[in-house]
Amino acid sequence: MTERPGPSFEEAQRELEEVVGRLERGEVGLDEAIELWRRGEELYRRCVGLLDAAEGRIEELASGDARGG
C-alpha cells in the first residue's frame, strides 16, 4: 500500500458501506448525518475514480534467466 496515498479501493469501499449503514440505522444527528453523507460521496468518488484510473495492462516480468520455455 505504499504506492499511492489515500485508502485503497477495498478500504474505501468498506468505509462507504459502513457510512451507508450508519446513515440507514439513523443513529446519528443531523450535523453528523450531513458530514457522513459528504464523506460517503467522497468515498464513492474515490472508488469510481480508482476504477476509472486503473488502466488494464499486461506486463512481462523482466526475466531472471533466459531459459524459459
Added chain:
Amino acid sequence: MYGDRRVFTVAAFNRGIGIWLRRLPEVWVEGELTELRRNDAWGNVFFTLEDPQTGACLRATMLRRRFDALSLELEDGEKVHVQGRAEVYEQKGELGFRATTIERFGRGEHLAALERLKQRLAAEGLFAAERKRPLPRFPRAVGLLTGADAAARGDLVTAIATRFPPARVVVAETRVQGAGAAELIVSTLARLAAHPAVDVLVVARGGGSFEDLLPFSDERVVRAVASCPVPVVSAVGHEQDTPLCDLAADCRASTPTAAARLVVPDLDELLTSLERSRDRLGAGVRRLVARDRERLERTGERLRAAPRLLVERRRAAVLAAGGRLRALSPHATLERGYAIVRRNGAVLRDAALTAPGEALDVELARGSLAARVEEVRA
C-alpha cells in the same frame, strides 16, 4: 619388467581399466532400485540396480547433492532409469556405475511416491485449512506464472480482462515441464511475489500428461507455493488432475475463468454495488433530514399554538369576570322590578329633595319614563 613379460601392479591395472572405461559414453540403465543408502554426512549415496528377470546386479553411486536435488522420494524396489557411465572402484577393483541422474519409470511408482510425499507434507500441516489466506478483492496487480504455451496464458489473461478490464497483470513465463522445471518454477514464483504491486499470484498450466504435470507436485514447488508471501491460486491441469501444489495453494481453480473469478472482482457488479451504495447514502441522509424536519415541524406547531392557548385561557377568564360583572350591574336589579329615579341627571334617593311639579326621569328594566311629581310624602 620380467623379460618380455609386462606386469602391472594391481593399482595400475585398476587405474588403467578405469581410464579405459571412462571413454565409454553415458548410457541409461533400467533396473529395480535396492539397497539405497543415503546419509547427510556422506558425499555420495549408494544403491544397487537389479534386473528383476535375471537377478543381475550393478552397484551404483551418485553425488548426494545431485540425488537430493531430484527429490524423488525413492524407495527400495522402485523401477528406475539411471543415467551414467561405468566406473571402477580402484581400491577394490570392483565395477560400478556412476549415476548422474535418476528417473522414476512406471506410473504406479510415481503415484506411490506422490502419495508418500503428500502424506508427509500433510503431516507437516502444509495443506491445512488454517494456512489458507483470503485473496484480496481488489489486487493492485495479479502475478501470472505460465509456461510458454500460449493457451494457458492467453485464456487466463482474457478471462481476467473480460471480468475486470482495469486489471493489471504481471506475467512471468518459465519452463513448466521437463528437466529443471521445478527449480525454474520456484525462482519465478519468488520473483513474481517480490514485484511491488503483485498482491495475488496465479500459477497456470494447461492440461498435460501425468509426467508433464509432475513439476507441480515437486516438493520444492509445493513448499514454495505454501510459503509464498502473497496468496497463490493454483490453476494447474484439468479438473481431474490434483497436483500437490493445488493442495498447498490458498485456492484452486480448475479453469481460467474460475481463476479470474477468484483474483479480480467483476467490474459490472462492482459499479452496480457502488451505485447502490450511493443511492442508499442519499436515501439515508434524506430520511434523516426528513425525520429532523418533521420533528422540527411538530415543535413549531406547538410553539405557534402556545400563544393562542394563552389567549384562550385569558379570554375564558375575562368572560367569567364579565359574567360576574353583569351579575352586579343595576340592570339586573331593574329586571327584578326596581326603578332608578333621576332628577336633573342625578339619582334621587330622598323624596324630600323634590317638590310637586318637578320633572323626573324614571329608568326601568326596558325603557324609561319622563314623569312629573304630583305629591311629596316625606
